[in-house]
Amino acid sequence: MRIARPQRQRLLGLLTMAVAPIVAFACQDARDPSSQVVLPAISDPAPVATTAPVPPAATAIVANVSVDDAALDKGVKPCDDFYQFACGGWKKATPIPDDEASWYRSFNVISERNEATLKSILEAFAKGERASEPSAKALGDFYSACMDEEGIEKAGLEPLRAELAKVDAVKDAASLTVALAQLQKAGVDALFAFSSGQDFKDATLVVGQIEQGGLGMPDRDYYLKDDAKKKELRMKYEEYVTHLFVLTGDKPEDATKSAKAVLKIERALAVASMSKEDRREPKKVYHRLDRAGLKAQAPNIGWDAYLTELGVPSVTAINVAQPAFVKAVSGLVKSVSVADWRTYLRFHTIQGFNRQLPSKLVDEQMKFRAAMTGQAKLPPRWKRCVRATDEAMGEALGQAFVKATLGAEGKATVETMIRAIERAMNGNLNKLSWMDDATRARALEKLALISNMVAYPDKWRSYDALKIDRGGFLANTSRADAFEQNRQLAKIGKPVDRLEWLMSPPTVNAYYEPTLNQMVFPAGILQPPFYSNDRGMPANFGSIGMVMGHELTHGFDDGGRQFDAKGNLADWWSPAINTEFEKRASCVEKQFGTYEVPGGDKVNGKLTLGENIADLGGLKLAYAAFKSDSEKTKSESASGFSPEQQFFLGFAQGWCANERDEYQRLMVSTNPHSPPQYRVIGPLSNMPEFAKAFTCKTGDKMVREGASKCEVW
Numbered sequence: 001m002r003i004a005r006p007q008r009q010r011l012l013g014l015l016t017m018a019v020a021p022i023v024a025f026a027c028q029d030a031r032d033p034s035s036q037v038v039l040p041a042i043s044d045p046a047p048v049a050t051t052a053p054v055p056p057a058a059t060a061i062v063a064n065v066s067v068d069d070a071a072l073d074k075g076v077k078p079c080d081d082f083y084q085f086a087c088g089g090w091k092k093a094t095p096i097p098d099d100e101a102s103w104y105r106s107f108n109v110i111s112e113r114n115e116a117t118l119k120s121i122l123e124a125f126a127k128g129e130r131a132s133e134p135s136a137k138a139l140g141d142f143y144s145a146c147m148d149e150e151g152i153e154k155a156g157l158e159p160l161r162a163e164l165a166k167v168d169a170v171k172d173a174a175s176l177t178v179a180l181a182q183l184q185k186a187g188v189d190a191l192f193a194f195s196s197g198q199d200f201k202d203a204t205l206v207v208g209q210i211e212q213g214g215l216g217m218p219d220r221d222y223y224l225k226d227d228a229k230k231k232e233l234r235m236k237y238e239e240y241v242t243h244l245f246v247l248t249g250d251k252p253e254d255a256t257k258s259a260k261a262v263l264k265i266e267r268a269l270a271v272a273s274m275s276k277e278d279r280r281e282p283k284k285v286y287h288r289l290d291r292a293g294l295k296a297q298a299p300n301i302g303w304d305a306y307l308t309e310l311g312v313p314s315v316t317a318i319n320v321a322q323p324a325f326v327k328a329v330s331g332l333v334k335s336v337s338v339a340d341w342r343t344y345l346r347f348h349t350i351q352g353f354n355r356q357l358p359s360k361l362v363d364e365q366m367k368f369r370a371a372m373t374g375q376a377k378l379p380p381r382w383k384r385c386v387r388a389t390d391e392a393m394g395e396a397l398g399q400a401f402v403k404a405t406l407g408a409e410g411k412a413t414v415e416t417m418i419r420a421i422e423r424a425m426n427g428n429l430n431k432l433s434w435m436d437d438a439t440r441a442r443a444l445e446k447l448a449l450i451s452n453m454v455a456y457p458d459k460w461r462s463y464d465a466l467k468i469d470r471g472g473f474l475a476n477t478s479r480a481d482a483f484e485q486n487r488q489l490a491k492i493g494k495p496v497d498r499l500e501w502l503m504s505p506p507t508v509n510a511y512y513e514p515t516l517n518q519m520v521f522p523a524g525i526l527q528p529p530f531y532s533n534d535r536g537m538p539a540n541f542g543s544i545g546m547v548m549g550h551e552l553t554h555g556f557d558d559g560g561r562q563f564d565a566k567g568n569l570a571d572w573w574s575p576a577i578n579t580e581f582e583k584r585a586s587c588v589e590k591q592f593g594t595y596e597v598p599g600g601d602k603v604n605g606k607l608t609l610g611e612n613i614a615d616l617g618g619l620k621l622a623y624a625a626f627k628s629d630s631e632k633t634k635s636e637s638a639s640g641f642s643p644e645q646q647f648f649l650g651f652a653q654g655w656c657a658n659e660r661d662e663y664q665r666l667m668v669s670t671n672p673h674s675p676p677q678y679r680v681i682g683p684l685s686n687m688p689e690f691a692k693a694f695t696c697k698t699g700d701k702m703v704r705e706g707a708s709k710c711e712v713w
């Protein structure tokens with residue numbers, strides 16, 4: 001449940017979230033194991049030879065067919081509810097496993113297969129096999145130390161002592177500052193995060209970056225809203241905090257008091273936090289200061305000592321993403337007692353290392369997670385250890401993974417598909433009626449300069465300087481976090497590395513990064529059922545092609561459009577066209593804001609705007625790319641469906657999912673993506689090509705017309 005570091009999810013728009021989600025193409029911290037609930041994303045043209053046996057759950061679902069007949073619910077008319085039509089059979093037949101909060105037909109199938117592959121690699125490394133491969137020993141040791149449950153139980157809280165000693169050393173504001181730096185470096189989410197990031201207005205330069213943080217629940221709303229569900233979760237959270245204190249040695253009455261102190265500080269932080277909607281707006285999170293400016297803004301934090309302790313004593317250019325938050329923290333440093341600060345830091349240290357501790361602590365965290373997501377139990381230990389290893393040394397593990405999966409041929413096929421989608425965008429921009437010539441020219445320039453990275457990095461990161469052994473899971477994690485933090489901080493003041501990957505190759509996801517004007521599709525997601533050589537192209541364009549179009553459209557969504565071809569935050573829109581864009585975006589915001597999840601919570605139209613624009617545009621581009629090749633459109637019918645129908649079913653069946661009610665509620669509170677059913681119904685009901693393919697008529701639920709029909713790109 002650790003909060004992701006900002007650099008991992010700094011794709012605009014992105015929230016830091018504890019129990020986060022993610023979904024789908026893109027965006028966020030796919031490496032945080034707590035956030036692996038993700039959804040799908042991209043696909044792959046390449047056949048995948050898995051070295052590990054595919055688990056039964058995966059084989060039962062995947063089939064390389066254009067239309068999964070068994071997934072359909074033919075009792076529902078496609079023009080009434082296309083999601084239910086495409087997925088109803090699958091939804092009924094596929095219960096959510098106890099150790100998951102949601103289950104997706106595509107994403108989870110791929111994820112299961114990837115994790116089985118990674119497991120077999122790590123087990124071989126742990127046995128000393130394939131020792132000549134990069135970082136084989138370190139990977140094997142990291143995985144073994146994580147799998148050593150007996151050793152972890154025996155060690156008890158001992159491995160935590162060194163971390164808690166940093167907390168005990170807090171005696172005043174000065175030592176608090178030093179402890180903050182030390183704990184943050186070890187991966188503890190204390191108050192805020194200091195990292196590095198591209199200067200929004202100078203795409204050639206990396207500056208220091210301060211982001212709000214320090215909450216144990218996923219969002220400020222959980223502290224501030226008073227609806228029954230949020231109140232109940234707040235109570236459960238307080239119980240959880242209390243129990244962690246008891247389990248680490250406090251008397252129950254002391255633990256109760258300590259939990260109240262933690263909640264009080266977190267509530268104050270929540271009040272000062274910027275909302276998730278505002279955090280999606282690039283201009284609201286860009287406030288570059290120099291050292292003197294930072295000191296003036298937050299005078300009670302000893303910044304010189306803090307930055308020296310972090311290892312960046314001379315950094316001057318710093319972007320403070322949320323100035324009001326940092327100011328408030330400075331006020332709290334003075335007003336909160338030293339004893340309460342120690343209590344707060346002690347909790348975040350225990351919670352930050354919870355996964356590395358004995359089962360009684362891990363189970364306690366699981367109980368809270370269950371309340372939050374509905375997930376009943378933990379995934380098996382091996383899965384948690386595979387994810388932890390990927391998080392700690394993703395590019396080392398990734399090298400072995402791509403060797404076992406996607407070859408060079410697959411990489412080439414994916415690149416060809418991406419070019420087809422880019423051509424479709426070019427054609428679309430040239431036809432778009434609401435554009436003027438000046439803005440159109442800038443948009444075309446931006447499109448031409450998009451760079452793509454596919455499957456895996458050309459140059460791999462080295463972990464040689466990271467010390468890993470079998471001595472202890474917690475110590476390994478702490479060192480891996482410090483190693484990553486140092487790598488991030490070392491970038492400050494240097495030119496931007498445009499070839500860096502923000503996701504590891506086995507990740508089942510993809511992203512567009514506006515500050516680089518770049519799309520990235522990791523090998524993890526380039527697989528069936530998102531793409532398969534063994535089925536017709538219509539379904540491939542509907543699934544993986546749509547994902548590519550989705551990422552491309554992010555360059556032109558409400559956030560992405562504020563960055564120019566080089567990745568600078570810059571106004572390149574003529575005022576009249578700016579207004580035209582906003583009119584169209586507000587149609588999308590309104591449409592999605594009417595959708596509901598169980599319990600009555602509504603989708604947040606503002607929070608999900610960028611993703612919804614990307615879904616609408618992505619589908620349109622994929623369809624255009626599919627129709628541009630007459631050979632593809634002539635493909636045979638499959639299960640009685642025309643090529644056009646296969647395209648739309650290929651898209652919709654990529655989103656078949658079951659989600660627990662608690663989880664859907666969590667998602668609408670925190671996730672910038674809409675729930676899966678609306679990611680299908682929403683875009684399709686705006687699309688005349690869909691209505692034509694299934695002969696839907698005016699008045700049908702899947703047909704929006706007139707002023708309620710939305711189209712941006």
Ligand SMILES: [Zn+2]
Nearest residue numbers: 025026027614
């Ligand atoms: Zn997206």
